Amino acid sequence: MSTTDRVLLLLDDPTGLASVGIRSVDPDSEHVSVLDLGVTRGDGIFEALDAINGVAQSLEPHLARMARSAALLDLPKPSLDVYRAAVASAITESTSSHLLVKLVMTRGIEGGTATTGWVYAEPVGDFTAARRDGLRVITLDRGYRHDVAHTSPWLLQGAKTLSYAVNKAAVREANRRDADDVIFLSSDGYVLEGPNSTVILQFGSHFVTPATDQGILAGTAQAAFFEFCDASGNSTEYRRVTPDELVAADSVWLASSVRQLVPVRELDGVPRGFDRAVSAAALEYLLGRRR
Amino acid sequence: MSTTDRVLLLLDDPTGLASVGIRSVDPDSEHVSVLDLGVTRGDGIFEALDAINGVAQSLEPHLARMARSAALLDLPKPSLDVYRAAVASAITESTSSHLLVKLVMTRGIEGGTATTGWVYAEPVGDFTAARRDGLRVITLDRGYRHDVAHTSPWLLQGAKTLSYAVNKAAVREANRRDADDVIFLSSDGYVLEGPNSTVILQFGSHFVTPATDQGILAGTAQAAFFEFCDASGNSTEYRRVTPDELVAADSVWLASSVRQLVPVRELDGVPRGFDRAVSAAALEYLLGRRR
Secondary structure, eight states: OOSSSOEEEEESOTTSSSOOOEEEEOTTSOOBOTTBHHHHSOOEEEEEEEEETTEETTHHHHHHHHHHHHHHTTOOOOOHHHHHHHHHHHHHHOSOSEEEEEEEEEOOBTTOSOOEEEEEEEEOOOOHHHHHHOEEEEEEEOSSOTTHHHHOGGGOTTSOBSOOHHHHHHHHHHHHTTOSEEEEEOTTSOBOOBTTBEEEEEETTEEEEEOGGGTOOOOHHHHHHHHHHHHTTOEEEEEOOOHHHHHHSSEEEEEETTTEEEEEEEETTEEOOOOHHHHHHHHHHHHTOOO | OOSSSOEEEEESOTTSSSOOOEEEEOTTSOOBOTTBHHHHSOOEEEEEEEEETTEETTHHHHHHHHHHHHHHTTOOOOOHHHHHHHHHHHHHHOSOSEEEEEEEEEOOBTTOSOOEEEEEEEEOOOOHHHHHHOEEEEEEEOSSOTTHHHHOGGGOTTSOBSOOHHHHHHHHHHHHTTOSEEEEEOTTSOBOOBTTBEEEEEETTEEEEEOGGGTOOOOHHHHHHHHHHHHTTOEEEEEOOOHHHHHHSSEEEEEETTTEEEEEEEETTEEOOOOHHHHHHHHHHHHTOOO
């Protein structure tokens, strides 16, 4: 990757209150303080999205989710205008037409009052094989009950935070078990989400995803998948899902912004099928999003 | 705080394999990349300790715990020699005689192979009032069963990671409830630890702390407190502790490296007493540690 297809934009003030300044800097230099709570405590939030041919996909749902994450963490309100402008600048500045764009906001330097924020864009990787052939996925205990976001909001479930070490550890556990990715289960036996994805199940022409009142993220790619379902005359539903339904379903997918849509071809070591026609058509719809 | 009493030392290679170089840099400049997994995922580990009159307190237990955290996160082994040397340099370089020293290691730049590490030292704050008069503490659900470190090690309980957003959120919840700090309970009803401290209970001449096989950190200040107990002819025990024991105990303390020892003077809104003589004597012992 060259430095012209990678873009780093620092925000003078992520809240936009003191300044709406956006500065393009060298992504290979250091721009974060060791005193920043983003690094010392993982105390911040992020979003990641695809920008294809100049279009930041599902930008507004991502910005809305970022605002929700900020509220869950009692962070100052991010200026969605500033982040929107920075995303647009990153897309314009980069020489690449297919970008992964990350939006970050931290609580800033410990003891200070200013937040830290940036937008970073780089060319996305190639997910062709995973999208076509599927992934080997294991289910892992997330340790929390499905209702923990309601009973114990300080656990920050449902917020997209920089404290993602557990999500990385879960994927390493999958790799140790000769698998590629993870579907988390609640301690009381419900299907939650992947470390970086939303779970979608197919039962004939009915498509189901775990309800977001279970301390999980509202998936932006999954929402677009449901649009695709609605447009093609299928039915969709948000509800509780049990692990045996992951076995019984005609297809299981993991939807996320960058990988977009990958089918599950093996679950907990057992091969499973998926609807290749629906998978290909939905992927085409997701990649073709113009907003 | 001046820049001469604050010291930031960057490690050329935290594993010590490629280099044992240590560079002193301006702590007010930026030295971390936005691509560092320490900030993008809270994917790293840390330790914090007190250095009083040239002595890094409980340095060896802190280094041993850092090595355990690295193993739990599948990080490369940190070079304890390099961190030991950096701590010594920080103490020598600073003009302050009472320092908070932080040791950090991250997984480094995403996609790279090198870890990132530094040691930072600054003068400690003043905890006189809290140590003498105590804190108002609330109990909060940690969401996990007490045995989750055994059943689900990918949840990283028992590792001191940079993914500490939940710990910060818990303290904000305490502040919302007009309290100062938190004692976490497991979802199945055991006393765990504070967001940044170890819980110690006194029953006459018997001192108890929650067993570390419950996904909680081995406390370095608590270990020194138990040395004090042993030396003064009292008995000590690691075991399961239930919330009603926090009410029944003669005293409850929170032990940690920087605040050292603070008594709990109010629990969940109810005033409670503590043994002022033991509290003062133990604090004096902790502050006087020469190793």
